[in-house]
Amino acid sequence: MAFNFYMPDIGEGVVEGEIVSWKVVVGDRVVLDQPLVEVMTDKATVELPSPRAGTIAKIMFHDGQICPVGQILVVIDEDATAGVTAAAPAAAPDNGHGAAPPRPFPPGPSAAPPRPFPPGPSVTAAPSPGAGSRASTGAIQVVDASAARQRVLATPATRRLARELGVEIRRVPPTGPHGRVTTQDVRGFQSNGGTEATAEAHGAPATPRHAPIAIAKGGDEERIPLRGIRKRIAESMARSKHTAAHFTYVEEVDMTELVAVRERAKARAAERGIKLNYLPFIVKACVSGLKHWPQLNASLDETTQEIVRKKYYHLGIAAQGPNGLTVTVVRDADRRSIFDVSREIERLGEAVRGNTATRDELTGSTFTISSLGKLGGLHATPIINFPEVAILGVHKIEERPAVRGGQIVIRHLMNLSISVDHRIADGWDGAMFVQEVKALLEDPTTMFMEMV
Secondary structure (H helix, E strand, O other), rough: OEEEEEEOOOOOOOOOEEEEEEOOOOEEEEEOEEEEEEEEEOOEEEEEEEOOEEEEEOOOOOOOOOOEEEEEEEEEEEEOOOOOOOOOOOOOOOOOOOOOOOOOOOOOOOOOOOOOOOOOEEEOOOOOOOOOOOOOOOOOOOOHHHHHOOOOOOOHHHHHHHHHOOOHHHHHOOOOOOHEEEEEHHHHHHHHHOOOOHHHHHHEEEEEEEEOOOOOOOOOOOOOOOOHHHHHHHHHHHHHHHHOOOEEEEEEEOOHHHHHHHHHHHHHHHOOOOOOHHHHHHHHHHHHHHHHHHHOEOOOOOOOEEEEEOOOOOOOEEEEOOOOOEEEEEOHHHOOOHHHHHHHHHHHHHHHOOOOHHHHOOOOOOOEEEEEEHOOOOOOOOOOOOOOEEEEOOOOEEEEOOOOOOOEEEEEEEEEEEEEOOOOOHHHHHHHHHHHHHHHHHHHHHHHHHHH
């Protein structure tokens, strides 16, 4: 008996996942809970186990393809004597390399999904040759969005907003990842009188007006598919730059006193198995700054047009991992000691390097710190970890000449740069926050007085 394994609802707001890699191939025998496939969503990368024991009969979506929640991901034949049929992946858009059309496969009995799923990209039966309507041939093809707009990819909140504004959501040009209609798309479409204009007037990312750029072969080259974590980073960074109105403020910080404090504290930290660096001190200084300037510990709820000031402090730590840029989350940083923050940062870093970080450890940050340590350079303009309001760039500490009391002396100096969403916060907020952080780092005794 064939069992249809549907793409599960992995997390709140997740409507699709990208296939990173399959752990099995058609014809493999699998046991209950055996890892089947690695799937990446907007939230995290997860490994899906087999819900049944049996033989892999059909794989419906292959590496690099997007599988909507509620679509059949794989077919498992629970009858050991049943024949195995290879299945074609869902067709991807023509890339100019002459990809073969999908092969038909015989339909099998299916288990209905446990509950209704949000609509995904339109996947329908392909029409028979010469037929003027869809025919039940069993072949799978992805229908072009312009021809199948009746199945729009959008969240329930976006659909509700469209109904409230009297906007026909099928006519709204999508700008979100994988053709998703966003709330800003709906608002922009309505404000432009229901024309094909997008939400540019409201600061939303616009659909590119130019044709996709093709790179002609120019010599010895290597072509790497844009997929997995690299694709997610590209989409997230582009969305942030095209949505948040970035401005950057830079300040120099004298870290000399903190360098001495850390040096004295290293031995005590080592007794607890902690390798103490400067990042935990910066985390605690940021928490204090965010309490004084709450507009930077906020997000914009685009569905209700409300600024949400968060009274909890989950600080994201952005760092380069083996699979690309990763933001881990130190939850309730305001309630942790410097040693505890240091221990948690180290634990999260090990989870990222071992590819074992959970969704909870990679999502939910309210403010992000980006640091490359000794490679941090003198100055950078970090991109906001959308939908947060601000991100702090931490740069390298080095000995440089400084003027103190009319004398040129050597001090341990470091630059901080903050990028802020000017839609939500002003230059004053960003500058005053950095000045608060600067004051605490330059005089660590005041930092300890600020701690809970």
